[in-house]
Amino acid sequence: MNCTSISLLSSSFHPTPPLNPNSSSSFPRAPPKPLIRRVTTKMSLNQQPPQPPDPTSLLTSVTKLLWGPSLPPGLLISTVRAAWNTTWRLMMSQLAPSDPSLAYTRPPSRFRATQIPRQNQTSLHLYVGLPCPWAHRTLIVRALKGLDGAVPVSIASPGTDGSWEFKTTRDPDPDTLDPTRDKANGFRTLKEVYKSRAGGYDGRSTVPMLWDAKNKQVLCNESYDIIELFNSGLNELARNPGLDLSPPALKPKIQEWNSIIYPNVNNGVYRCGFAQSQQAYDVAVNDLFNTLDKLEDHLSRFRYLCGDELTLADVCLFTTLIRFDLAYNVLFKCTRRKLVEYPNLHAYMRDIYQIPKVAETCNFQLIMEGYYKTLFPLNPGSIQPIIPAGSEHQELQRPHNRDSLSLKDARESAAALSVS
DSSP, X not given: OOOOSOOEEEEEOOOOOOXXXXXXXXXXXXXXXXXXXXXOOOOOTTOOOOOOOOXXXXXXXXXXXXXXXXXXXXXXXXXXXXXXXXXXXXXXXXXXXXXXXXXXXXXXXXXXXXXXXXXXXXXXXXXXETTOHHHHHHHHHHHHHTOXXXXXXXXXXXXXXXXXXXXXXXXXXXXXXXXXXXTTTOOSBHHHHHHTSTTOOOSOOOSXXXXXXXXXXXXXXXXXXXXXXXXIIOTTTOSOTTOXXXXXXXXXXXXXXXXXXXXXXXXXXXXXXXXXXXXXXXXXXXXHHHHHHHHHHHTTTOSBTTBSSOOHHHHHHHHHHHHIXXXXXXXXXOOSOOGGGOHHHHHHHHHHHTSTTTXXXXXXXXXXHHHHTTOTTTOTTOOOOOOOGGGSHHHHTXXXXXXXXXXXXXXXXXXXHHHX
């Protein structure tokens, strides 16, 4: 412990002793003089400069002084609660627009496209964010179709204010995707990319976004349009042009499943998490779990949603399921059941995860950071939980045994048995 440079004076007085009656002197002796003892402290050579007071410790001290070990008075609690509720509603109104019942309503995409002119196909650039399930769709179809060489990608990260920004990863994992710089324009934020388009733009800067690097134009920022374009619109550039995730014969079924899954599951988890009233939450959470129950039953009989073939409907469902126990179950209050408690849904998710190139598009750490560290109104402390056991890579690689549900495989097995 360092000593200060102050000299401390300490006086020690001896009382006057009583007269000795047998003394030969008739005069009393003078009292002794006070003994002065000087204590000198030395300055430590390692003395640290004085530290500013810790605001947290100061607040704690004031709280104890005012209220002791008891809780603050009710008036203070009520005041803070009212102020927080007002602030929360203000932030939620910006984060999640709602209807009169305070139910979340997702704004429509501003830029739509159903086809890409041939002259623009060689200048495409994809912007995504890894936490976003809508952007994840485009990464999966891009990977499965073998478009990673034809359509470069820039990966943005959520900034402190919730907007998308670009930053490089110091030690990227070669087996998964990581945030990057803006490879097409060199901008710092996605908002700058949108503003740089011909004619400018000051609206919502969302991912995914398909960019025409040659003409400096936003081609599309609707996820389903982009995955349809990747599936069938760029086959001349794809390394796997024979894969069709939306064959004409299955389009009616795909559309039917999309009409069920989008409002109740894909957007349903957001309707739960962004609900601003108890009534809105109750409606959303019931819609979500009623639909999950139906999917669990359906997938007990069929390998994929439309039968034997993986389709765009499966891709859209997968990107929500893979995030369910990671984020939605806790942060969005989708708490009736975890996905791991649905044996068929969880095995179905593992089945898709184990398709070559799909796992590489999943960065679980960044998915969780994107929700728990960014959505301040839902998690003010920014405390991030650990990854659930059912969502770890090793668990997702566990055998799914869904091959036996394939009608084609069943017919081939039956034919082999009849021949033998």
